Amino acid sequence: MTRVGFSVLTLDPDQGNKSPYGNLKIGEVYRLMFEAEFEEWWKAYPKRVGRIAAKAAYTKARKGGVPSEVLLDGIAAYRRMKPSYADWCHPTTWLNQGRWMDEPAEAERRRCPRCGGEPPCRSYTQCNERLFPHRKASA
Numbered sequence: 103m104t105r106v107g108f109s110v111l112t113l114d115p116d117q118g119n120k121s122p123y124g125n126l127k128i129g130e131v132y133r134l135m136f137e138a139e140f141e142e143w144w145k146a147y148p149k150r151v152g153r154i155a156a157k158a159a160y161t162k163a164r165k166g167g168v169p170s171e172v173l174l175d176g177i178a179a180y181r182r183m184k185p186s187y188a189d190w191c192h193p194t195t196w197l198n199q200g201r202w203m204d205e206p207a208e209a210e211r212r213r214c215p216r217c218g219g220e221p222p223c224r225s226y227t228q229c230n231e232r233l234f235p236h237r238k239a240s241a
């Protein structure tokens with residue numbers, strides 16, 4: 103995986119004071135590492151709003167043991183699974199809800215984010231029919 107900015111190779115917490123950032127405390131090494139990883143994740147996320155909250159949620163997930171690669175791969179899966187009519191999830195919500203663990207089968211059973219219908223609508227036409235049943239009936 104290509105990394106930008108700080109690299110986990112040069113900011114390896116296991117290296118401790120042997121890292122090029124030798125005078126840094128271990129917590130500071132982690133902080134810089136998470137910061138660099140967040141930058142990469144943020145650039146990959148399709149909707150970049152609420153950066154400060156998103157960064158806190160990202161750091162919380164990483165501190166909870168979720169690998170950075172998993173969080174990045176989760177975005178790719180999210181891009182594949184999201185229906186075209188649905189808005190992109192707020193990045194903080196996406197992180198706090200653990201959306202990187204979403205599976206296609208579960209996505210099929212989720213409610214439509216636009217009209218709340220189950221299963222999720224497959225087209226704008228279907229969604230509008232659910233949202234405006236009277237319009238369809240009178241047409």
Ligand SMILES: [Zn+2]
Binds near residue numbers: 215222223230
């Ligand atoms: Zn719908």
